[in-house]
Amino acid sequence: MSVILTLNAGSSSIKFGVHETGDEPPLLTSGQVENLGPLARLSLAGAPVQEIGPADHGVALQAILRAVTPVLEGREVRSVGHRIVHGGKSFGDPVELTSGVIDQLRALEPLAPLHQPHNLAAVDAARTAFPEALQVGCFDTAFHRGHPFVNDAFALPRRFYDQGVRRYGFHGLSYDYITSCLKRDWPGLAKGRVVVAHLGNGASMCAIRDGHSVGSTMGFSALDGLPMGTRCGQLDPGVLLYLMAQGMGAAEIERILYHDSGLKGLSEISHDMRTLLASDDPRAAEAVEYYVFRIRRELGAMAAVLGGLDGVVFTGGIGEHAAPIRARVIEGMGFLGLDLDTGANASDATRIGTGPVEVLVIPTDEEQVIARAVSRALAG
Numbered sequence: 499m500s501v502i503l504t505l506n507a508g509s510s511s512i513k514f515g516v517h518e519t520g521d522e523p524p525l526l527t528s529g530q531v532e533n534l535g536p537l538a539r540l541s542l543a544g545a546p547v548q549e550i551g552p553a554d555h556g557v558a559l560q561a562i563l564r565a566v567t568p569v570l571e572g573r574e575v576r577s578v579g580h581r582i583v584h585g586g587k588s589f590g591d592p593v594e595l596t597s598g599v600i601d602q603l604r605a606l607e608p609l610a611p612l613h614q615p616h617n618l619a620a621v622d623a624a625r626t627a628f629p630e631a632l633q634v635g636c637f638d639t640a641f642h643r644g645h646p647f648v649n650d651a652f653a654l655p656r657r658f659y660d661q662g663v664r665r666y667g668f669h670g671l672s673y674d675y676i677t678s679c680l681k682r683d684w685p686g687l688a689k690g691r692v693v694v695a696h697l698g699n700g701a702s703m704c705a706i707r708d709g710h711s712v713g714s715t716m717g718f719s720a721l722d723g724l725p726m727g728t729r730c731g732q733l734d735p736g737v738l739l740y741l742m743a744q745g746m747g748a749a750e751i752e753r754i755l756y757h758d759s760g761l762k763g764l765s766e767i768s769h770d771m772r773t774l775l776a777s778d779d780p781r782a783a784e785a786v787e788y789y790v791f792r793i794r795r796e797l798g799a800m801a802a803v804l805g806g807l808d809g810v811v812f813t814g815g816i817g818e819h820a821a822p823i824r825a826r827v828i829e830g831m832g833f834l835g836l837d838l839d840t841g842a843n844a845s846d847a848t849r850i851g852t853g854p855v856e857v858l859v860i861p862t863d864e865e866q867v868i869a870r871a872v873s874r875a876l877a878g
């Protein structure tokens with residue numbers, strides 16, 4: 499029997515899965531290397547978490563390939579599905595990652611420096627490890643293609659739009675997965691007006707009507723919108739002009755915006771929400787307050803874009819696990835029909851609202867969306 503390997507290189511983790519083929523590809527095993535940096539951890543379903551010490555994306559990938567080998571029990575990896583964060587203007591549907599396609603995707607690295615180089619490094623490693631396998635790329639930007647022009651464009655001279663300076667939106671594999679869960683388990687809601695908050699190390703929100711993206715907080719790059727672990731979120735472009743006028747170059751500004759900002763920059767303590775929630779330092783409290791404030795602000799904006807709300811879904815590492823953040827986002831939102839069931843929110847419940855608008859917590863599974871696409875590619 500042959501299997502599909504899926505690789506999802508995020509900014510703070512690499513998640514992976516081993517799947518059989520099928521319309522709903524059965525999962526054989528899954529895991530992740532998380533907390534990339536000096537103290538990375540490898541987890542594989544059913545096995546104790548291993549501290550693997552310092553690991554960047556490259557080290558983590560090799561650890562994953564080693565961990566997966568015994569699980570394969572001789573089964574051939576016939577295809578590898580990759581999360582590719584940026585598809586740019588040209589890529590939407592999943593594609594076979596030929597050398598020509600890879601070159602085009604490499605040109606997008608400056609638009610997603612925390613992701614695209616690691617996504618493509620995973621492709622290189624997988625091509626070396628499984629030279630006979632079909633390599634398929636699945637794009638985070640795909641779910642947002644076809645969103646309205648007013649959400650796609652910046653109010654810049656038109657020529658920039660034509661050059662590809664657009665609001666692409668990201669976390670699309672996650673929004674695709676959540677949409678598929680709603681269609682299966684909440685069909686009425688799936689046809690309605692839903693805001694999904696993907697709150698992980700990267701964070702964005704998406705306004706979805708009848709299963710389609712009509713607005714997203716992320717834009718041209720994965721910097722815009724909500725503040726994140728180390729990224730700034732929405733920023734007045736006048737700040738960039740000011741930094742440049744101070745003599746800072748692109749590389750320095752990129753480091754500040756992608757690596758030193760967000761929760762880490764504001765708190766001066768950590769990018770990790772767990773650490774901030776456990777801290778009694780007032781700077782940690784202020785960083786969390788800022789985070790919640792921006793989510794609430796975008797929630798109101800998206801409710802207006804959708805002309806009302808039928809549901810809100812929390813997902814991503816923080817959305818799935820940080821009950822206090824969910825509580826603070828929903829608190830006082832009765833005017834939008836949102837009310838929290840405090841007991842359900844503190845438990846592992848899916849349904850955590852009591853108001854007329856559903857509030858749900860649904861663990862995301864980007865790897866499953868990738869496995870579905872690869873399965874279709876193999877069948878087609």
Ligand SMILES: Nc1ncnc2c1ncn2[C@@H]1O[C@H](COP(=O)(O)OP(=O)(O)O)[C@@H](O)[C@H]1O
Nearest residue numbers: 508510511698699700770771772815816819820
């Ligand atoms: N129990 C928890 N409470 C608060 N935050 C959590 C918890 N568990 C995980 N997180 C947060 O989730 C983040 C990782 O989210 P995830 O979606 O897995 O990240 P990535 O963007 O790398 O895919 C971590 O940085 C951490 O801040």
Ligand SMILES: CC(=O)OP(=O)(O)O
Nearest residue numbers: 508509668698700720
């Ligand atoms: C696009 C993005 O920010 O992804 P992640 O949350 O995995 O870092």
Ligand SMILES: [Mg+2]
Nearest residue numbers: 508509698699
């Ligand atoms: Mg992620």
